[in-house]
Amino acid sequence: MAAGVALLERAIEYAVGSLRVVTPDALCRGTPCSGWSLQRLLDHVDDSLRSLNEAAASRTVELCGAAAPRPAAANPALLLRDDATAVLGLWTALLADEPVSIGGWHVSSPMVAAVGAIEIAVHGWDVARSCGEHRPIPPAMAEELLDLAHVLVTPADRPDRFAARVVVPRQAPAQDHLLAFLGRDPDWRAHL
DSSP states (O other), X not given: XXXXXXXXXXXXXXXXXXXXXXXXXXXXXXXXXXXXXXXXXXXXXXXXXXXXXXXXXXXXXXOOSSOOOOOOOSOHHHHHHXXXXXXXXXXXXXXXXXXXXXXXXXXXXXXHHHHHHHHHHHHHHHHHHHTTOOOOOOHHHHHHHHHHHHHHOOGGGTTTTXXXXXXXXXXXXXXXXXXXXXXXXXXXXXXX
């Protein structure tokens, strides 16, 4: 249990750092997620955090589509930072490796935390890039996330959940391989 939660903790800390650079003016910008504005991406991250919260609090996640967006906030990134901190508190307080029921399937708590870590860290990178910031995913974390992504992301996940894999040089850092595997161009730049 500790390894999955520790990875989620590092991913949340990284993503919270990315959320600090979001301004209300940036919400209409594009993101590395093709066709998504930063506002849409933040709504998606909010939904992911709600699911992680639900998993830790009740050991059950219902798959009923995206949650209704929250009322408009001057800066939704501030709400997400608070939510991410709350999620982290719930996950670090878990004492047992109890399964989580996700849409009727039983998944181990460490696996749920690991999937959450991939989601949160990579979207943290997306957020930073959308705001014109260069915030690399820490190398050790990127390596762990890449190993997990190779196990968890299958061809059936493309093109619905992830775009096609992007080719990067073999000697590229783990972050670039992770981003490319998940359908992102590691060299993506925001049009500011």
